[in-house]
Amino acid sequence: MIKPEIKDNSIAIPSHQEFLPDVDVYIEGILRGYGADESVIADVAISVSELVINAIAHGNRAVRETPVTVTIDKVDGAVTITVTDQGQGFDPDDIDDPIADENLLRQVGRGIFIVRSLMDKVDIRAKENGTTVTITKAIS
């Protein structure tokens, strides 16, 4: 994969952070179309960026050609977004607590914590051929 591909309700990007803005523009545009307010849009955009960064770095091990796929749907006043990579998943309970005093000055390790704080639901499903994280946020 060389560049982002948009199809139906999804965007797939190569595994490189230079494509984070492509995902952001896509997701925010759809959320505005759904009528979400700007604060919710920001919360969702932040969360999606966290998951995409993790998918690139950890799921796909930054192998550029391996895609990260983001899908978005709205059902009954809530938006559901999935971020899928080709990795073998992770246990969020294995991540050090970023708000423990000894971890406060770490540069990394806050992504999933922030997603869980901002979103209504977070679900992580790991399969043999990839991992999908699903987040849900009420927008009306």
Place this chain on the structure above:
Amino acid sequence: MKLSDREQGGIVILEPRGKIMGGPDATLLHDTLYGFIQQGKTRVVIDLGRIEWMNSTGLGILVQSYTTLKNSDGQLKLARVTNKIESLLTITKLVTIFESYDTVEDAVGSFQ
């Protein structure tokens, strides 16, 4: 993210604009800050008033900047923190680390 900078009374004021989400953002802010440190300019205010949002990468950049300046006997202070960033700093307890001021003038004045 775009970044401009200026100096006032010996204090460096960094003015990022847009979103801080990762990739080139991290390098730009880091390299700019290091350039000032190498010049011996270690009292820095980051004006966050034009930042729409940042993610954990952005917070990590702030933490790295804070630590780097502190290790160089300097200080980092934040100004014009928006509600969205304030909530992230609170969620992550980083609000206990950073000094924040409502205006850039107040932040600059706090160094006196």
